[in-house]
Amino acid sequence: MDTVKQFDLARLRVRDLNQYLHHELPGSGIERVEILNPDGNHSIAVGLDCDVAVDILGHAGYFIAGMNKLAAVTVHGNVGWSVAENIMSGSVRVKGHASESAGASGHGGLVVIEGDASSRCGISMKGCDIVVGGSVGHFSAFMAQAGTLVVCGDAGPNLGDSLYEATIYVRGRIHSLGADAREEEMQSADLERVSGLLAASGIDCDSREFKRVASARSLYHWNAEAHQEY
């Protein structure tokens, strides 16, 4: 039995593809789906919920692999905004560059951007891991709550603004830190964590070259003594 299925978006609609991925694919024995001619279409392979490899063969638009569970999605090109937004598990790999908000509010799983990611990469992330081979733009990991952002290149202005418990590792230059973010000393656990994520991402860097950024936790509480009478 053939375990690879091809979908040509020059002939079929994104809706047809997603319906297939949601309803016909699970349990069908297909292990790999190739998507031809993505041509910048949005919402390709969103809401997946099964263990399958999906290869998008070309550049794609916004919200690629949004809310992914279990699936391993690879984009052989660049992507627009919000790739792998709200990812729950599985993995999403972009062989090229990603526009804004890559991995936004991701709860779990691994997002790999082999090129650069634009601003707000990892914004509001809630437990996923993101590895960027290149650099990230401003306000990356803004209000990030949990998980790890590894940046092999440089980080733009206001990195980690209003961070909660997510951790950021940057190999290159940090343009500036955002409110409540601070640089901290790398510990052995950090080195292990970065090495592990780099290995999982297939990106060759030395974890000893990274800096750690985490929350200073000074924004966690308001003045509790404030008088609240109307």
Next chain:
Amino acid sequence: MTKPIHREESASLDRRAMRYIREAAECGLYEIRGMGAKRAVPSFDDLVFLTASASRYPLEGYREKCISRTVLGTRYAKKPVVLEIPITIAGMSFGSLSANVKEALGRAATEVGTSTTTGDGGMTPEERQSSKTLVYQCLPSRYGFNPDDLRKADAIEMVIGQGAKPGGGGMLLGQKVSPRVAKMRTLPEGIDQRSACRHPDWTGPDDLKIKLEELREITDWQVPIYVKLGATRVREDVKLAVKAGADVVVIDGMQGGTAATQQVFIENTGIPTLAALPLAMEALEDMNVVGEVQLIISGGIRTGADVAKALALGADAVSIGQGVLVALGCNHDSYFENGRDVDATQDYAKLGTAPGFCHHCHTGQCPVGITTQDSILERRLTPEVGARRLKNYLQVLNMELTTLARACGKSNVHHLEREDLVALTVEAAAMARVPLAGTSWIPGKL
């Protein structure tokens, strides 16, 4: 001879303003509170119905049927939301409310055939199980937002703004960030949670269109998508929401409530619900989508008369938050526990307030067990008691609505129309675009 004591109070720097300045000087922190605007603004109270007489024929109030069935989300969804009454329960989070209350909302809504809505904290199993029709909110924070719950929803509500704080993010103070709330929101326990005011994965209306399509793709175009807006630039915002593909637009006026936000927001942002509704209708008319895109109005709806007036001005349904909480017992002087009424006035006093004046939802110390995560306080309102009270309230609202509709000669509450209304004040006439009572004058209309 003693000198007379002068007591000429300044109109601009009155005692209230001075108290505000002193407290600001003392605390160095702005005031945070719950509930909605306390200032008087033109409202549905300023309108009255011209019920039937010789020129209009009424329906028999106790015998003739008056339909209140309401269908929302007919534009794109394969499964529109079908409700028995046009009165829905607004989004209020688990976290701001106790789990008991969320369950009570679901039970009551199910009994009367309407919907309830999640809130900024995700969907709890209790509310999903108890709610026949549940609207799942997609908020900027995305706390607890996940595809499994998304697929369990009967509708999705993309929240862009809220009437109490348009342009502001959510807030949940540490007292309410319990272990369960913290886990659902992926936050450290006990922190003062301040959530984002902008969505993480889209910004402008062009992005919103693509975002809505993504949510439709994930849910296979099955369920309707609402877009909720705080009432500010209503005409423009409604048009953008329609253009972005909303099935239903929800407009929340400035009287809308919150569990916690800055007082400066509550009293000084947005426009009254009465002013917002006609603007939203005009936007739908301009876009030629009346009947295709449904409109829900919220913010200060309390009575069946409010509902009737909202429908007469063009809304397809209303949404209620604070009224629902009051029905459950909010601001009541006692709570019901172990088969008896227990006086709660001392607990109000500990918060520095009294029944009827409380807006201390943000403290988590709700004397009647509604806006709390405290395991002892939340026992003060069981799902059974809460559901019974709320069901009664919703039932009364619908009875009042159909009573007024029949008196206007309508066999369907959705047949109420602007022509059935006049205004008692010039301001209300101008905002609602209905004549001032006793005249044919609509201020601002040529």
